[in-house]
Amino acid sequence: MLLRKNDFLDMAWTKRFIRNILLPVMFLCIAAFCGCARVQEEDDRKTDWKEEREEIVLWTYYETKMQKASMDELVNGFNGSQEDYHLTWEYHGPVTEFNKRLAIAITQNQLPDMVILDNPDMPSYIKMDKLEDITEEVKKLEKLDEYFPSAVKSVKSEGRYYGLPFCCNNVVLIYNQDILKKEGIQVPQTWEELKEAAAKLSVPGRYGFAMSAVSGEQGAFQFGAFMLSAGDSLENAGGAGTLRAFQFIRDMAEHGWMPRDCVNWSQNDVARIFIDGKCAMMENGPWVFPALDASGIHYGIAAFPAGEERVGLLGGEDIAVIKGKNVEGSIAFFKYYSQLSPMLNANLMANSLPPRRDVAELSLKVNPEYRVVLSQMEDCISRTECDNWAELSAKLADGQYRVITGESTPKEVCREIRALKKNMQGSSR
Numbered sequence: 001m002l003l004r005k006n007d008f009l010d011m012a013w014t015k016r017f018i019r020n021i022l023l024p025v026m027f028l029c030i031a032a033f034c035g036c037a038r039v040q041e042e043d044d045r046k047t048d049w050k051e052e053r054e055e056i057v058l059w060t061y062y063e064t065k066m067q068k069a070s071m072d073e074l075v076n077g078f079n080g081s082q083e084d085y086h087l088t089w090e091y092h093g094p095v096t097e098f099n100k101r102l103a104i105a106i107t108q109n110q111l112p113d114m115v116i117l118d119n120p121d122m123p124s125y126i127k128m129d130k131l132e133d134i135t136e137e138v139k140k141l142e143k144l145d146e147y148f149p150s151a152v153k154s155v156k157s158e159g160r161y162y163g164l165p166f167c168c169n170n171v172v173l174i175y176n177q178d179i180l181k182k183e184g185i186q187v188p189q190t191w192e193e194l195k196e197a198a199a200k201l202s203v204p205g206r207y208g209f210a211m212s213a214v215s216g217e218q219g220a221f222q223f224g225a226f227m228l229s230a231g232d233s234l235e236n237a238g239g240a241g242t243l244r245a246f247q248f249i250r251d252m253a254e255h256g257w258m259p260r261d262c263v264n265w266s267q268n269d270v271a272r273i274f275i276d277g278k279c280a281m282m283e284n285g286p287w288v289f290p291a292l293d294a295s296g297i298h299y300g301i302a303a304f305p306a307g308e309e310r311v312g313l314l315g316g317e318d319i320a321v322i323k324g325k326n327v328e329g330s331i332a333f334f335k336y337y338s339q340l341s342p343m344l345n346a347n348l349m350a351n352s353l354p355p356r357r358d359v360a361e362l363s364l365k366v367n368p369e370y371r372v373v374l375s376q377m378e379d380c381i382s383r384t385e386c387d388n389w390a391e392l393s394a395k396l397a398d399g400q401y402r403v404i405t406g407e408s409t410p411k412e413v414c415r416e417i418r419a420l421k422k423n424m425q426g427s428s429r
Contacts, residue, residue, distance in 0.1 A: 053086040056329040060116035061093030070349035078336045085329040113325040119154040120383035131162040132321040137331045141338045146356040150314040154382040163320035165355035170312045175281040177298040187302045194305040198257035201280040208257045210279035212267045219397035224313040231308040234386035238417030246410035253404045263401045301372045314380040388424045
């Protein structure tokens with residue numbers, strides 16, 4: 001399934017026009033249709049309303065301008081929708097530092113009421129018994145069956161709910177339309193086609209393909225799309241599919257169709273390389289769409305090329321309640337966020353995909369470039385399905401680094417991954 005943005009939608013000013021002029025009008029129509037709009041004006045007769053409400057605090061690592069704006073509007077909307085609680089949010093990022101800061105807060109007992117977490121981090125906090133079991137409250141939320149199954153799995157453990165999906169994403173193939181058209185290259189749909197296209201598109205000063213292979217979660221997330229597509233599950237990591245994935249990436253780097261320097265590039269770094277015209281295709285996600293739009297580059301979006309099958313990893317965030325904090329106030333916010341209008345508004349402003357099918361479909365009217373991301377959601381699996389994902393993630397990222405730089409062979413890395421999985425399975429018994 002391919003999506004090519006036409007020239008009109010490619011223009012950055014058009015996106016601003018849609019968000020600043022058309023988007024508010026659309027929200028008013030939605031609110032009137034759903035009957036869920038609420039007046040969010042402060043009552044002038046109450047000058048001391050903050051003192052009369054219970055204070056609740058939310059921590060997040062949202063750091064971009066639009067993410068912060070979305071949090072401001074979401075919090076203000078909640079505060080204006082009821083008179084029992086006053087919510088504030090705090091930035092404690094970036095994402096690479098967020099868990100460290102949260103760990104310090106745990107030791108010092110200076111925790112917020114709610115946290116927005118990278119979804120693979122949920123299991124570790126559940127195991128530490130730091131999150132409230134909110135199963136009964138979540139089951140009462142509207143249209144729970146509309147949430148993407150993989151997103152729901154990311155907040156559950158042993159059949160119990162410890163949070164609510166906040167947003168979701170996955171990786172796609174993003175390509176330079178002008179370059180592919182000039183070279184007469186069709187958008188690749190399989191690994192073999194990706195390899196052939198990358199070879200033809202690689203010229204001095206430009207690579208055919210690029211991806212983030214940096215150490216840590218980003219690198220593991222990008223490699224995971226290859227490993228799962230090659231036929232291995234998270235539980236069978238290190239098997240024949242993982243070997244094929246490492247061999248594919250090694251071959252791309254050895255032939256110069258993909259830069260070895262990608263071991264030092266974040267996903268945003270790869271997007272900058274793409275915008276500069278130094279690579280024709282890249283593996284990336286919707287978080288880079290705003291930068292691509294602002295650059296004016298003519299880009300297309302396609303489903304990520306498949307190996308054996310189309311399977312990918314779920315990305316995105318979950319929101320959870322810290323154990324022992326204000327559960328009732330947090331659940332009140334969950335109920336507010338789970339409504340159509342607040343969820344749609346927050347995700348459109350933050351440039352993310354809503355975790356509910358019906359809301360995600362509606363968001364395409366403003367962000368049509370998300371159609372491919374949405375189409376792949378049903379084929380994504382949650383990293384939380386893997387016990388001890390943090391350990392496996394580190395090993396996958398490290399293995400990818402060593403394979404690309406030539407320090408180790410794919411067979412050596414896969415042998416180490418299988419040994420790790422065996423030890424993990426033994427320790428979990």
